[in-house]
Amino acid sequence: xxxxxxxxxxxxxxxxxxEEILTGAYPEGYRIVLDxxxxxxxxxxxxxxxxxxxxxxxxxxxxTRNVGAQVVGIxxxxxxxxxxxxxxxxxxxxxxxxxxxxxxxxxxxxxxxTEMRLLATAPDFDAxxxxxxxxxxxxxxxxxCPNKHLLExxxxxxxxxAMIRRSSFGRLPSRPATSVAEHENLLELxxxxxxxxxxxxxxxxxxxRTMKEFLGT
Amino acid sequence: xxxxxxxxxxxxxxxxxxEEILTGAYPEGYRIVLDxxxxxxxxxxxxxxxxxxxxxxxxxxxxTRNVGAQVVGIxxxxxxxxxxxxxxxxxxxxxxxxxxxxxxxxxxxxxxxTEMRLLATAPDFDAxxxxxxxxxxxxxxxxxCPNKHLLExxxxxxxxxAMIRRSSFGRLPSRPATSVAEHENLLELxxxxxxxxxxxxxxxxxxxRTMKEFLGT
DNA sequence: ATCGGACGGATCGCATACGATGTCGGGCAG
DNA sequence: CTGCCCGACATCGTATGCGATCCGTCCGAT
Numbered sequence: 001x002x003x004x005x006x007x008x009x010x011x012x013x014x015x016x017x018x019e020e021i022l023t024g025a026y027p028e029g030y031r032i033v034l035d036x037x038x039x040x041x042x043x044x045x046x047x048x049x050x051x052x053x054x055x056x057x058x059x060x061x062x063x064t065r066n067v068g069a070q071v072v073g074i075x076x077x078x079x080x081x082x083x084x085x086x087x088x089x090x091x092x093x094x095x096x097x098x099x100x101x102x103x104x105x106x107x108x109x110x111x112x113x114t115e116m117r118l119l120a121t122a123p124d125f126d127a128x129x130x131x132x133x134x135x136x137x138x139x140x141x142x143x144x145c146p147n148k149h150l151l152e153x154x155x156x157x158x159x160x161x162a163m164i165r166r167s168s169f170g171r172l173p174s175r176p177a178t179s180v181a182e183h184e185n186l187l188e189l190x191x192x193x194x195x196x197x198x199x200x201x202x203x204x205x206x207x208x209r210t211m212k213e214f215l216g217t
Numbered sequence: 218x219x220x221x222x223x224x225x226x227x228x229x230x231x232x233x234x235x236e237e238i239l240t241g242a243y244p245e246g247y248r249i250v251l252d253x254x255x256x257x258x259x260x261x262x263x264x265x266x267x268x269x270x271x272x273x274x275x276x277x278x279x280x281t282r283n284v285g286a287q288v289v290g291i292x293x294x295x296x297x298x299x300x301x302x303x304x305x306x307x308x309x310x311x312x313x314x315x316x317x318x319x320x321x322x323x324x325x326x327x328x329x330x331t332e333m334r335l336l337a338t339a340p341d342f343d344a345x346x347x348x349x350x351x352x353x354x355x356x357x358x359x360x361x362c363p364n365k366h367l368l369e370x371x372x373x374x375x376x377x378x379a380m381i382r383r384s385s386f387g388r389l390p391s392r393p394a395t396s397v398a399e400h401e402n403l404l405e406l407x408x409x410x411x412x413x414x415x416x417x418x419x420x421x422x423x424x425x426r427t428m429k430e431f432l433g434t
Numbered sequence: 435a436t437c438g439g440a441c442g443g444a445t446c447g448c449a450t451a452c453g454a455t456g457t458c459g460g461g462c463a464g
Numbered sequence: 465c466t467g468c469c470c471g472a473c474a475t476c477g478t479a480t481g482c483g484a485t486c487c488g489t490c491c492g493a494t
Contacts, residue, residue, distance in 0.1 A: 008282055008447065035475070044449045045476085046263065050270055057274030065225055066455050066476055081366035085309075088367070092305040149298035150305070153370065225477065252445070261479045262446085283446055283485050 010047035013037065014054055021060050021071055022159075024166040032061060032069040059160070074164045076215070082164065083211040086157040091204030093142040093154050094186075095196040100144035106191060112137040113183045120176030130176060131165065137183060141190070141203075175213060182206045227264035230254065231271055238277050238288055239376075241383040249278060249286040275373075277380065291381050293432070299381065300428040303374040308421030310359040310371050311403075312413040317361035323408060329354045330400045337393030347393060348382065354400060358407070358420075392430060399423045 007015075017037065020026045032052060038045045056063045063069045074082075116133045119126060135158065145151050186202050224232075234254070237243045249269060255262045269286045272278045278286045291299075333350045336343060352375065362368050403419050 010447080011282075033475075046448055046450095049477085050267060053267055053270050054274055057271055065228075067457090068475070078366070081364045084364055085367045085370065088305060088309040092302075147298045147301055149295070150302045153302065227477080250445075263478055263480095266447085284487090285445070 008047070009041075009043045010050040013041055013043060013048050014051035016041060017051055017055060018060065021055070022163060022166070026071050028071050028073040030071045032071065034068070058156075060163070079164050080211060080215060082157060082160050083207065086154070086161065087204045087207035087211065089150065089154045089157055090138060090142060090207060091200040093145040093147070093150055094138075094203040095200035096147055096150070097142055097145040098190055098193070098196060098199050100146060101141070101190055102144070105140055105144060106187065109137055109140045109183075109190075110187060112140065113180060113187065116176070116183070117180045120180055125176065134179065141186075175210060179206075179210070182209070225264070226258075226260045227267040230258055230260060230265050231268035233258060234268055234272060235277065238272070239380055239383065243288050245288050245290040247288045249288065251285070276377070296381050297428060297432060299374060299377050300424065303371070303378065304421045304424035304428065306367065306371045306374055307355060307359060307424055308417040310362040310364070310367055311355070311420040312417035313364055313367070314359055314362040315407055315410070315413060315416050317363060318358070318407055319361070322357055322361060323404065326354055326357045326400075326407075327404060329357065330397060330404065333393070333400070334397045337397055342393065351396065358403075392427060396423075396427070399426070 017026075017032070026032070034045045034048045034052065038048045041048075052061060052063060052069045055061045056069065060072060061069045062072055112133050116130060116137070119130050119133070139158075142151065142154055145154075182202075183206075186199070186206065189199050189202060234243075234249070243249070251262045251265045251269065255265045258265075269278060269280060273280045273286065277289060279289055280286045329350055333347060333354070336347050336350065356375075359368065359371055362371075399419075400423075403416070403423065406416050406419060
């Protein structure tokens with residue numbers, strides 16, 4: 001859980017609201033009323049305003065002067081934009097991370113992919129669990145990217161995807177079998193220390209295929 | 218100039234501080250004291266807090282609890298990270314914009330590049346003006362990108378570059394002649410409706426060369 | 435002489451209070 | 465009956481004030 005000890009109130013409010021939004025407790029379009037939140041969390045409206053402003057800067061809510069804040073709604077077009085952007089960014093990050101991947105990173109990624117393979121072939125396919133593993137898989141492969149700024153952008157896109165996932169659409173496509181195979185493909189490239197261009201191309205294509213499949217159906 | 222009419226005070230303060238930071242009036246490392254700013258702009262500290270928080274979310278200042286805000290400092294490593302990220306993003310945006318470029322866009326870009334060529338060969342080379350034109354050139358070529366989310370990220374990186382430019386380093390490298398030639402190259406690809414991959418590769422390489430040249434010297 | 439602790443100024447963090455602004459619904463004119 | 469205007473309510477925006485926290489400094493003990 002988040003370290004609630006000795007944080008500023010505005011920070012606590014921020015964490016709280018963020019949690020509510022990302023878990024879907026506040027559905028998309030939900031109207032956030034400052035005074036109400038303030039009373040619920042037993043603080044004054046001032047720190048709440050600050051928290052909401054931060055959420056706005058992160059793109060989690062929209063805020064209109066003298067009107068208030070609403071949890072952002074995301075439609076299929078937004079999904080496509082974010083996913084495409086993520087394809088570019090994650091492709092770049094993965095390719096840059098390539099030369100910095102230690103054997104243990106590869107081992108971990110391989111382990112995660114194996115787990116995904118098991119899940120994919122299981123009779124009662126658990127899409128949520130699969131998605132979680134998928135995220136962790138790509139996280140392991142991006143994390144060693146030496147460009148921290150780029151990595152930061154990737155993280156933001158992931159968060160946005162998490163939000164989209166719990167939002168409009170029920171569950172996003174998983175393409176279990178195909179995904180696992182593409183992952184294996186990518187891992188093989190990384191193991192043999194392939195050229196950055198190749199890694200980038202494969203990683204990007206992987207993401208774009210997921211996107212296109214969803215939009216196509 | 219910025220629409221100062223009928224904006225909330227926090228908005229005005231935000232614009233003001235942003236201006237001060239980006240123009241370099243507040244040098245990097247400058248300590249922003251809430252009460253001081255509040256008195257200067259004749260508002261209470263509350264809106265100032267909000268404005269500073271927004272600047273923090275944008276990465277223009279760092280804020281430490283019970284201590285205050287400082288204008289961020291950017292070193293060569295940060296420059297490299299941002300520039301590399303921008304290379305990826307701008308490459309992507311330009312390639313996506315390709316099919317949506319109207320003749321007038323290409324004409325405008327060509328015009329700008331011609332102006333840059335004139336500037337490059339002028340005896341008293343004006344680096345600032347050259348940089349401005351360079352930004353406008355790439356802006357024209359990115360703007361039609363249909364992925365608004367990606368475009369938004371590109372804009373953020375541009376802002377960050379603007380900040381870096383006025384920051385640590387005096388003036389960033391311009392490579393006048395080479396740049397102009399590479400621009401012409403890129404324009405030619407766009408005119409003939411080249412494949413997205415090619416456009417992306419050239420646009421990216423152009424940016425990366427600028428970066429490497431600076432880091433190399 | 436050096437180190438540790440206590441004091442004070444500077445600054446931030448938040449609660450409260452009130453004025454400003456937007457929204458919604460009811461009443462009146464057409 | 466329908467449309468417009470006005471007024472009340474809900475909510476936001478900001479000023480003021482006070483307590484909390486941090487940092488630099490001075491003093492005394494070792």
